[in-house]
Structures are given as C-alpha cells and as structure tokens.
Amino acid sequence: MGTELQMLVWSVILGLAQILAAAVAGMGQRGSAWAASSRDEPAAPLIGVAGRLDRARANFLETFAFFAALVLTVVALGRQDATSALGAQLYFWGRLVYVPVYAAGVPYLRTLVWAVSITGLVLLLVAAL
Numbered sequence: 733m734g735t736e737l738q739m740l741v742w743s744v745i746l747g748l749a750q751i752l753a754a755a756v757a758g759m760g761q762r763g764s765a766w767a768a769s770s771r772d773e774p775a776a777p778l779i780g781v782a783g784r785l786d787r788a789r790a791n792f793l794e795t796f797a798f799f800a801a802l803v804l805t806v807v808a809l810g811r812q813d814a815t816s817a818l819g820a821q822l823y824f825w826g827r828l829v830y831v832p833v834y835a836a837g838v839p840y841l842r843t844l845v846w847a848v849s850i851t852g853l854v855l856l857l858v859a860a861l
Contacts, residue, residue: 819855
C-alpha cells in the first residue's frame, strides 16, 4: 500500500477518533439523557473544550471528502509520486496536530496548522492534474 492510501486509512482512523472525542465531550456537558434522547429540541451550544472538539470534528469533515477523492484519483490514475506522497502526509499530520491545538484554544497556530493540511490538498490536486 502506497503512502497516499496509508494516509487515507490513518485519516479515517483520525476522523473516527474525532467523532468519538467530540461525542464524549459533548455528552459530558449535556449528559447521558440528552445523548440517548431523540434530540427533537435544539441543545445548548457546546462551550470550552467540548465546543472546540466538536468544531474541529466538523472542520475535519469539511475537508476529508476532498482528501479522499484526491487520493483515490491519484491512485486510480497511477500518478503517485513525491508530490502526492508529501501532500497526503501534510494533510494527515496537519489534521492530527490540528485537534490538540484547536482543543487548547491556540488561535494563530491553529490557523497555521490548518493551512498545512490545505497545502497537502493542493499538492494532491497538482499531482492529480
């Protein structure tokens, strides 16, 4: 399995971990009764670390489909090279670092780390074209 597909698999694991972390943190604020409910009524917004973990999860999901599509395109076209491998690694490691940086509430570093992951997407796009 090439680097691009390895990073795709690790990104799926990261996404699942983010969903779990956000759910546990949210349940910590809203309680298990809310988690088990039908959630017909809007819940109060999550605050603090729970809110940041939930927003980091949402941000991951906004970019993951692009990442998966680009990796699969690069592999299907046989265009794996140093650029695509670097792009996949930048995306994964950027997203991995993003979670604790965002959870800690570090504003400018969070944006820089996000930009690293977006750079990874651009490199994959270049490789696909």
